Amino acid sequence: xxxxxxxxxxxxxxxxxxxxxxxxxxxxxxxxxxxxxxxxxxxxxxxxxxxxxxxxxxxxxxxxxxxxxxxxxxxxxxxxxxxxxxxxxxxxxxxxxxxxxxxxxxxxxxxxxxxxxxxxxxxxxxxxxxxxxxxxxxxxxxxxxxxxxxxxxxxxxxxxxxxxxxxxxxxxxxxxxxxxxxxxxxxxxxxxxxxxxxxxxxxxxxxxxxxxxxxxxxxxxxxxxxxxxxxxxxxxxxxxxxxxxxxxxxxxxxxxxxxxxxxxxxxxxxxxxxxxxxxxxxxxxxxxxxxxxxxxxxxxxxxxxxxxxxxxxxxxxxxxxxxxxxxxxxxxxxxxxxxxxxxxxxxxxxxxxxxxxxxxxxxxxxxxxxxxxxxxxxxxxxxxxxxxxxxxxxxxxxxxxxxxxxxxxxxxxxxxxxxxx
Numbered sequence: 001x002x003x004x005x006x007x008x009x010x011x012x013x014x015x016x017x018x019x020x021x022x023x024x025x026x027x028x029x030x031x032x033x034x035x036x037x038x039x040x041x042x043x044x045x046x047x048x049x050x051x052x053x054x055x056x057x058x059x060x061x062x063x064x065x066x067x068x069x070x071x072x073x074x075x076x077x078x079x080x081x082x083x084x085x086x087x088x089x090x091x092x093x094x095x096x097x098x099x100x101x102x103x104x105x106x107x108x109x110x111x112x113x114x115x116x117x118x119x120x121x122x123x124x125x126x127x128x129x130x131x132x133x134x135x136x137x138x139x140x141x142x143x144x145x146x147x148x149x150x151x152x153x154x155x156x157x158x159x160x161x162x163x164x165x166x167x168x169x170x171x172x173x174x175x176x177x178x179x180x181x182x183x184x185x186x187x188x189x190x191x192x193x194x195x196x197x198x199x200x201x202x203x204x205x206x207x208x209x210x211x212x213x214x215x216x217x218x219x220x221x222x223x224x225x226x227x228x229x230x231x232x233x234x235x236x237x238x239x240x241x242x243x244x245x246x247x248x249x250x251x252x253x254x255x256x257x258x259x260x261x262x263x264x265x266x267x268x269x270x271x272x273x274x275x276x277x278x279x280x281x282x283x284x285x286x287x288x289x290x291x292x293x294x295x296x297x298x299x300x301x302x303x304x305x306x307x308x309x310x311x312x313x314x315x316x317x318x319x320x321x322x323x324x325x326x327x328x329x330x331x332x333x334x335x336x337x338x339x340x341x342x343x344x345x346x347x348x349x350x351x352x353x354x355x356x357x358x359x360x361x362x363x364x365x366x367x368x369x370x371x372x373x374x375x376x377x378x379x380x381x382x383x384x385x386x387x388x389x390x391x392x393x394x395x396x397x398x399x400x401x402x403x404x405x406x407x408x409x410x411x412x413x414x415x416x417x418x419x420x421x
Contacts (some may be wrong), residue, residue: 046126051116053238056131057271059122065129070261072318080266082311083298084377110191110290110307114241114274121268127313128271129258133235147233147259149250150337174341176351176365176395176411177333180372180382184326187294187373188212192226192332193366194287196239196279197350200415204338204349205230207242208365210291212302212327214320221247221323222254223315225291225304227276233259238275241289243304243312247320265313270306280353282363294373300324330382332367333411334395346394346420352412357398365412381407394420 043066045058067073122128150172190210197206209226225243233256234240243263246254257272258265265272280286292305301314302323317324338347352365359366371379387397387409395413413420 049120051119053115057116057128058131059126060129062127066258066261067264082296082303113277115277116274127265130271130273147255151251172341174336174390176389176397177331178387178409179331180385181329185330188330189292189371190332190367191288191290191369195353197354199229200348202231206336208334211331214322214328220249221320267312270312346416348416350414351395354414356413357396357410359398359400359410364410366410368408
């Protein structure tokens with residue numbers, strides 16, 4: 001009889017534990033949904049700045065930013081500065097390479113401004129958050145998926161029923177990238193030329209970025225940063241600085257910028273999602289941004305640095321599983337999303353500048369000074385890379401390592417064209 005009561009009490013305890021756990025999850029999800037409803041209109045700003053391009057930048061107390069609405073970050077202690085001391089192995093990029101003759105590999109300028117900065121600045125102790133305004137605030141049915149990429153479903157080989165390539169060949173996503181793997185990566189860096197490609201439909205986008213990824217192909221984790229033209233998130237076709245993360249291949253987690261809790265911002269100088277200025281054009285000066293994502297060896301936070309000096313903020317390791325340790329792959333280059341990728345007619349959304357890879361004039365997308373960070377905490381060019389494109393007739397690549405001071409990667413294309421009908 002005593003044994004039977006012990007069994008009953010045991011199962012009651014389990015049931016109560018499950019109910020309690022579900023209540024916590026429901027409360028957490030409710031808080032996140034509540035955050036998205038309020039943040040998509042206006043956060044409690046210390047002050048607001050009207051940008052000349054129509055954006056409104058709210059300066060929000062750093063301790064009241066969206067990140068802390070994430071259920072795992074409610075008691076998070078902010079890290080104000082990275083603790084890593086990173087060295088650059090200059091010789092690693094040129095070892096075994098022939099030096100360039102008659103080429104100025106440093107001819108591009110690093111972009112350090114955003115349009116809103118012409119109209120004011122956020123005080124110390126606050127962070128600038130771009131306000132989502134007016135008709136662009138999503139309705140109730142779309143609010144939970146707002147700011148998140150569409151889930152990536154892999155193409156399968158009908159005969160073997162196996163995926164063709166890890167992280168690659170994804171439905172509705174077209175990549176033109178330089179890819180490296182084989183080590184435990186703690187960071188990645190690159191100089192990305194800034195363009196304003198044509199994006200044909202409001203539900204499409206074009207990005208150029210540095211990305212670190214880990215995990216299985218069907219549920220991968222990713223962190224990336226660069227520039228994007230993304231009407232569905234930003235409401236226009238300006239070129240904007242972004243960060244993005246996901247812990248499940250964008251099925252349920254992650255988002256662009258601060259449109260969901262997760263990324264912890266530190267800088268009062270840079271507004272994620274704000275327009276970049278100036279932009280490269282074929283008849284003018286070239287401009288680029290420098291992006292560096294790296295893991296802090298003391299806290300395990302993944303930092304994003306912009307322009308060699310500004311630490312924008314970081315992703316705490318609690319957001320991830322595999323990426324809480326290290327990244328398995330690094331990618332540099334472009335991505336286009338459209339429901340008309342791989343179909344006829346193909347989308348006319350451009351990648352990079354909208355021109356095919358052009359290493360002679362440089363009038364295409366490119367990434368230079370590519371570096372990875374490994375366990376020795378030395379930034380160097382990766383020991384092994386390969387270039388890859390889903391649709392070489394629509395968006396192509398060109399990797400050059402000979403006769404240049406440092407390897408360079410060119411990519412891009414117009415999408416729909418006589419070769420890609």
